[in-house]
Structure formats: structure tokens, C-alpha cells
Amino acid sequence: MTVTIRTAVDFYERHPISAQIILSKLETQRGTLEGLKPEDLFAHDQDHYGGLAVNDTLAERAELRQGLKVADFCAGLGGPARYYAHRYGVDVTGIELTPARVAGAAELTRRVGMQDRVRVIEGDVMAVPLADQSQDAVLSQEAFLHVPDHRRTFAEAFRILKSGGRFAFTNWTVPQPLNDVDRKLIWDGMAVQTLHSKGEQLAMLSDVGFSAPAVDDVSAEWAVILKERLAMYQKLRGEAQDAAAPAGHDAFYESYVRFVELVQTGGIGGGRFWAIKP
Numbered sequence: 001m002t003v004t005i006r007t008a009v010d011f012y013e014r015h016p017i018s019a020q021i022i023l024s025k026l027e028t029q030r031g032t033l034e035g036l037k038p039e040d041l042f043a044h045d046q047d048h049y050g051g052l053a054v055n056d057t058l059a060e061r062a063e064l065r066q067g068l069k070v071a072d073f074c075a076g077l078g079g080p081a082r083y084y085a086h087r088y089g090v091d092v093t094g095i096e097l098t099p100a101r102v103a104g105a106a107e108l109t110r111r112v113g114m115q116d117r118v119r120v121i122e123g124d125v126m127a128v129p130l131a132d133q134s135q136d137a138v139l140s141q142e143a144f145l146h147v148p149d150h151r152r153t154f155a156e157a158f159r160i161l162k163s164g165g166r167f168a169f170t171n172w173t174v175p176q177p178l179n180d181v182d183r184k185l186i187w188d189g190m191a192v193q194t195l196h197s198k199g200e201q202l203a204m205l206s207d208v209g210f211s212a213p214a215v216d217d218v219s220a221e222w223a224v225i226l227k228e229r230l231a232m233y234q235k236l237r238g239e240a241q242d243a244a245a246p247a248g249h250d251a252f253y254e255s256y257v258r259f260v261e262l263v264q265t266g267g268i269g270g271g272r273f274w275a276i277k278p
């Protein structure tokens with residue numbers, strides 16, 4: 001398991017979007033980083049498909065409202081966490097495994113003066129450093145495919161929630177297990193560790209104690225977004241190759257092309273899940 005976790009970390013340590021890149025882009029656009037507001041970051045700091053609209057849908061499923069305490073699992077650079085705090089007046093603690101993401105989240109949060117309401121702490125969602133029954137909601141976006149054990153993760157969400165609290169997340173799904181060649185390819189290039197069907201994820205939510213687990217299928221939405229992203233990435237890669245400049249990481253590229261193909265052909269899909277702690 002240690003090797004696995006290191007690889008997910010290695011992948012995100014080398015991610016092309018970092019706090020430094022976001023800040024330098026904003027400095028170029030605005031001429032200064034003085035007076036930066038949370039909403040200035042929102043076009044850059046969300047590492048999931050569908051942007052802010054997806055945050056709103058999850059917030060609605062989790063019934064976020066002023067004053068609630070929320071945990072954001074696999075918080076990345078803290079983009080969704082800052083958005084929930086800004087838009088819904090909640091207090092958010094993000095849990096994030098990759099140290100560079102934790103440091104980046106702290107820098108961005110400080111720049112927009114939200115340290116009193118948002119913090120991203122280093123930790124593993126399979127062993128969350130938060131007290132039992134301390135949270136009103138747990139949210140997460142597009143990250144559990146990197147996490148070895150979904151059941152342990154769901155059990156951690158259940159443990160830290162108060163009675164009546166809600167767990168809402170998006171995650172990748174597979175109608176049936178991938179073959180070994182595809183599994184290795186997307187592991188090597190994208191650190192994709194664990195994929196379960198919608199039914200398996202709903203069953204695991206029930207098994208750890210949640211009631212009324214439900215899912216919306218977002219496969220069709222994500223298939224469109226991924227196709228556009230791949231076309232954009234291929235264009236940039238082609239331009240870089242023409243200019244004899246570095247064109248990016250080949251293992252990631254090969255893996256991403258196959259991942260997008262699997263999403264287009266129904267081998268991989270997406271789900272928006274939610275459930276209640278009784």
C-alpha cells in the first residue's frame with residue numbers, strides 16, 4: 001500500500017497546475033497579486049470536471065448552509081473548499097495526501113484571506129485526522145480512483161459525521177472490471193488505483209452504515225468534457241512538438257488517450273453519489 005500511495009503523491013507532485021502557476025497567471029492578468037479575492041481563483045483552482053456548477057450540485061445534495069462544519073476529502077489545492085466557504089458560509093477542513101498540494105492550498109487560501117474558515121491538512125482519507133462525529137457534511141470530487149480502499153474511506157466519512165450528516169461525492173465508475181493491460185496503462189500514467197461499479201459503491205455505503213445511498217450517472221456529461229480536453233491537449237502537444245519544445249509526459253499521454261477512449265465507449269463512467277448518516 002505504501003508504494004501505491006507514493007505513486008499517487010508522485011503524480012500530483014508533478015501536476016502541471018500548481019499554486020505558483022495559478023498565481024503567476026493572475027499576476028500577469030491583473031498586474032499585481034494585491035487585493036486578490038476568492039472569486040479571482042475560481043477559474044483556476046478547481047481540479048475536477050464541470051467547474052463550480054458541480055460544487056453547487058454537491059452542496060445541494062449535502063444540504064450545506066451557513067455555519068456548518070464540512071470536511072472535503074482529497075481537497076487538492078483547496079479550490080472546492082474555498083468555494084463552499086465563500087458561497088455557503090461553511091467552515092471547511094480539507095484532507096489531502098500530497099504535501100505540495102497542501103502547501104499550495106495554504107498559499108492560495110492565505111492570499112485571499114480565508115484562513116479563518118478554510119484549512120487543508122495533510123492526511124490520508126483512509127485514516128482521517130478528525131474526531132468522531134465532528135462534521136456536518138463530507139464532500140469529495142473525482143479523487144477516490146487514486147485511493148486503495150473505498151470501504152475504509154466511506155467508513156471514515158461515516159465516523160467523522162454527526163448523526164443526520166451527509167456524504168456527497170463524485171467518482172469514476174466501471175460497469176465491469178478493466179482488463180489487466182488497461183489497468184496497468186492507467187496506473188502507470190495516471191495513478192488510477194481503484195475503480196468500482198456504481199452498485200458496488202452504493203453497497204459499500206450501506207455496509208458502513210449510511211442510509212438512502214443514491215447516485216446520478218454523469219458518464220455522458222464527463223464523456224463530452226473529456227473529449228474536448230483531449231483535443232485541446234493534443235493540439236498543444238502537436239504545437240510543442242512542431243516547435244521542438246518539451247511536449248509533456250509520454251506515459252501520461254498514452255494513459256490519458258486510453259482513459260478517454262474507455263470513457264467514450266462506456267468502459268469507464270462517472271457517478272455523483274450521496275448518502276445520509278442515520
Ligand SMILES: C[S@@+](CC[C@H](N)C(=O)[O-])C[C@H]1O[C@@H](n2cnc3c(N)ncnc32)[C@H](O)[C@@H]1O
Binds near residue numbers: 012098123142148
Ligand atoms: C483530481 S484531484 C481533485 C482535487 C479536488 N477535489 C478538486 O476538485 O479540486 C485528486 C486529489 O486527491 C489527492 N489524493 C489522492 N489520494 C489521496 C488519499 N489517499 N488521501 C487524501 N488525498 C488523496 C491527490 O493528491 C489530489 O490532490
